[in-house]
Amino acid sequence: MPGLTKLQQQFSDYLLSRNDEISACIVDDERLNKHTRLEIYKNAYAIRLKICIETDHPVLGKYLGDKLFETMADDYIKKHPSHCTSLRDYCNDLPGYLDKTEPFTSTPILAEISAFERTMLDAFDAYDDKRATVEDLKSIKANKWPSIKLDFHSSVRVFTANWNSVESWQALKNDHAPPGAIKGTQQHWLVWRGVDLLTQFKSLTNESYIMFNRFESADNYADVCETLLAHVPEDTISELTLKYLFEWLNYGLIKNISIDS
Amino acid sequence: MDNDYLGFGLGLRIDHFQDVLETRPDIDWFEILSENFMVAGGKPHYYLHAIREHYPMVMHGVSLSIGSTDPIDTDYLKQLKRLADDIEPKWFSDHLCWTSYNHINSHDLLPLPYNEEAINHVVERVKFVQEYIGLTFLLENVSSYLTFTNSEMEEWEFINEIAKRAGCKILLDINNVYVSARNHGFSAKDYLLGIDPEYVQQFHLAGHSDFGDYVIDTHDHDIADPVWELYRFALKRFGQVSTMIERDDHIPPFKDLYAELCIAKKIAEEEFKKYARAN
Secondary structure, eight states, X not given: OOOHHHHHHHHHHHHTTSOOGGGGGBOOOSSSOHHHHHHHHHHHHHHHHHHHHHHHOHHHHHHHHHHXXXXXXXXXXXXXXXXXXSGGGGGGGHHHHHHHSTTGGGSTHHHHHHHHHHHHHHHHTSOOOOOOOHHHHHTSOGXXXXXXXXXXXXXXXXXXXXXXXXXXXXXXXXTOOOOOOOEEEEEEEEEEEOTTSOEEEEEEOHHHHHHHHHHHTTXXXXXXXXXXXXXXXXXXXXXXXXXXXXXXXXXXXXXXXXXXX | OOTTOOOEEEEOOGXXXXXXXXXXXXXXXXXXXXXXXXXXXXXXXXXXXXXXXXXXXXXXXXXXXXXXXXXOOHHHHHHHHHHHHHHOOSOEEEESSEEEETTXXXXXXXXXXXXXXXXXXXXXXXXXXXXXXXXXXEEEOOOOSOOBTTOOSOHHHHHHHHHHHHTOEEEEEHHHHHHHHHHHTOOHHHHHHHSOGGGEEEEEEOOOEEOSSOEEOOSOSOOOHHHHHHHHHHHHHHOSOEEEEOOOSSOOOHHHHHHHHHHHHHHHHHHHHHHHHHO
């Protein structure tokens, strides 16, 4: 009779459909045979993981349809035993799986839709930071403005789409048919958890993406304006940057405004 | 009043956050699922703290894997400690089971063989965990669907022995006793009579799914009549014990769950009145 370690290894192997050595260690009785008893656990394992995929990726499920979703979920569960303590993280590898696995790899928008859903989940339960206000910005003296630096709220993410994945996600979320998958110009989306604790997203213009990136890389306001010179007319930079700064503050995207010393 | 007696509580579920905050129901305490709040922030944290201001809480986990032969997951334990320090629960609990082997997580409450090797293994880990968290730890009996050939004792003897040697308490899930009794063909009442009252600090009540040949602990139905009967029996055996209802799927409106809790309260009142009259 195996010791505890071996017993758990055999049980785990059974759940993962590797072998059924464990069945020799299970009491058989006429009320319910040992194979049925073991199957209760194996079924529960698969069902639990499938529910996790459904819950975390409802729109991907709609895009795939029931049959293809089942195929995908069964194969993902088979190839990805959970190494996570929390089911919250079980689907972290799903975008990569869809990107590399036939038949899904031939529809690249699927990987993007799943990545977008994961980005939304990450924003949902990211750390609770304080949020800077418009008044905080207004209180900074004019001569200090060039040295302004920003720290973004922990929930803020940029999602980059090569396909019309976000538009498709929106359509399906609202129970509309998604547009045909189109690979277009790269589009950046800002994803964050708002002050109302709901996850939100908004497309970024080219200038706002550059501005966000530079601030996120710890550039100060003067450096950000310098970078923008290559993309927009000089006389529009003040108005443009102010517009985005106020917008970001109103959305609750900025945790802290500091002065570069 | 016994400091370990909290009264009648419910499992705090996301679906009910708003109801609880807005209506402040007459409930003695809430049990939270620890893992639901082991995230950095956001909505779960907001509601947890807002509700904690008004109700005592206890923490109940599903991922400690106390019976696993994998090393104890210290990252998980740190998160558990952080949460405990944050919300200051009266106690914390998890299941007498294992969930992972070689770091592959089944996310299920898998059974242990009831033998000396398993007792020694679990006792050492319970002592460590209880010491680390710094609160009383309760071990819950799980529903099980099979028996290992190397089990050497009854489940109730196994759990008593662990509680005694490890210095922890027992969270007695009445529904799980019923489910396992049906699945294994033992008497649920024998089980309750076998549990040492000294260690019982909390009851769980829940619903299950009956498939005829076997019963599964699904927490997605109202509490079944035979479980209510067993609860009456448990009250006679163990006296006043903090009691709560677990509901994890097909979650009904809050008022319906509250009404179910009132049934538990009424049954307890009836049993204690009978006891008072008889004495």
